[in-house]
Amino acid sequence: xxxxxxxxxxxxxxxxxxxxxxxxxxxxxxxxxxxxxxxxxxxxxxxxxxxxxxxxxxxxxxxxxxxxxxxxxxxxxxxxxxxxxxxxxxxxxxxxxxxxxxxxxxxxxxxxxxxxxxxxxxxxxxxxxxxxxxxxxxxxxxxxxxxxxxxxxxxxxxxxxxxxxxxxxxxxxxxxxxxxxxxxxxxxxxxxxxxxxxxxxxxxxxxxxxxxxxxxxxxxxxxxx
Numbered sequence: 001x002x003x004x005x006x007x008x009x010x011x012x013x014x015x016x017x018x019x020x021x022x023x024x025x026x027x028x029x030x031x032x033x034x035x036x037x038x039x040x041x042x043x044x045x046x047x048x049x050x051x052x053x054x055x056x057x058x059x060x061x062x063x064x065x066x067x068x069x070x071x072x073x074x075x076x077x078x079x080x081x082x083x084x085x086x087x088x089x090x091x092x093x094x095x096x097x098x099x100x101x102x103x104x105x106x107x108x109x110x111x112x113x114x115x116x117x118x119x120x121x122x123x124x125x126x127x128x129x130x131x132x133x134x135x136x137x138x139x140x141x142x143x144x145x146x147x148x149x150x151x152x153x154x155x156x157x158x159x160x161x162x163x164x165x166x167x168x169x170x171x172x173x174x175x176x177x178x179x180x181x182x183x184x185x186x187x188x189x190x191x192x193x194x195x196x197x198x199x200x201x202x203x204x205x206x207x208x209x210x211x212x213x214x215x216x217x218x219x220x221x222x223x224x225x
Contacts, residue, residue, distance in 0.1 A: 004029050004064060004193045005161045007050055011058030012216075019045045020056070020216045027161065027193035032184060034196045034207035042216040043197045047163050050195065051084060052076035063160065082110055085154030085162040085192070087183070089169040092150065093138045099149045100125065100134035106157040124152045128182045144175035151183045158190050165197045173202075180206045 003026035010023040019042050027033050037043045048054045050061055052068055061069040068079060085106070086092075093102045100121050107117035125131040128148045133141045141149070147167065154162050167183065168176035184206050187194045196207055204210050212219045 002065065003027060003062075005050060005195075006062050007046070007056075007059060008062070009059035010046070010049055010056045010061070012045060012049060012054065012056050018216055020049065023059070023213075023216070023218055025050070025211055025218070027195060029160070029193055030188055030191045031209065032187065032194040032196060032207040034198055034204035034210045035213060036198060036201070036204050036210055037213035038199060041213040043199075043213055044165055045216075046213065047165055047195060047197050051080060051086070051163055053080075081106065082157070083160045085157070085159040087147075087150050087154045087162065087164040087167045089166040093146055093153070095138045098135055098137055099130065099141060099145075102138070102149060103134075103153045103156055105153060106159075110157065121152070121156055124156050124186070125149065127186060128152050142175075143171055144178060147171060147175075147179050148182055151179065151186065155186050155190065155192065159192055162187055162192050162194045163197075164194060166199070167196070168198075168200075168203055176203070 006026035008024055010020050012020040023046060025046070035043050035046060045054065049056050052061065055069055060067050063079065063083060068076060100118065103121040103125060104117040107120060108114065122131055122134060125134050128151060130145050130148045133145050138146055168179055171179060180203065196203065198204055
């Protein structure tokens with residue numbers, strides 16, 4: 001199976017500090033890959049490079065076999081909007097909007113009609129068992145509900161890739177397990193590749209494969225769970 005997203009020989013430094021060194025990584029459609037490592041190992045930087053938020057100093061990033069790291073900022077932004085989904089530790093929902101309005105955003109920004117966007121957003125919120133809080137604003141729901149809404153937003157437009165950076169880091173164990181279960185089930189159902197950045201072995205156990213980073217280098221590229 002051809003990789004949907006891959007990085008080859010990725011290197012990046014901030015001043016004299018090397019953050020990534022000769023990193024190779026690839027995700028197949030429907031595959032969930034966990035990137036493990038201690039704080040400062042380069043996990044989040046790798047995610048940002050793969051997303052086109054940072055340009056690598058060395059190496060290349062490819063989406064569906066097309067190199068994307070050298071594209072103009074506008075082209076990379078368009079790719080992120082249409083082909084990527086993102087989940088972060090604190091969800092990063094827009095506080096001024098309701099839950100369902102947050103989930104609709106990727107669809108509305110790509111020109112989907114309001115009624116259809118609302119229907120699709122409500123459908124995925126129902127799948128993630130948070131449709132009952134759809135009309136509430138972000139500060140009116142629990143952390144677990146907000147994080148499941150963030151997962152819904154990341155998946156509603158059926159992206160090729162979801163990049164998740166410590167998506168359960170702010171949650172208790174039980175709520176985190178619920179989020180991961182819903183996240184993994186939904187991602188696999190639509191064939192989305194998932195890169196799951198975490199420092200917890202418990203979270204990584206939900207992935208089909210692990211990549212270990214240490215000081216910006218891959219030390220365990222393909223451990224099968």
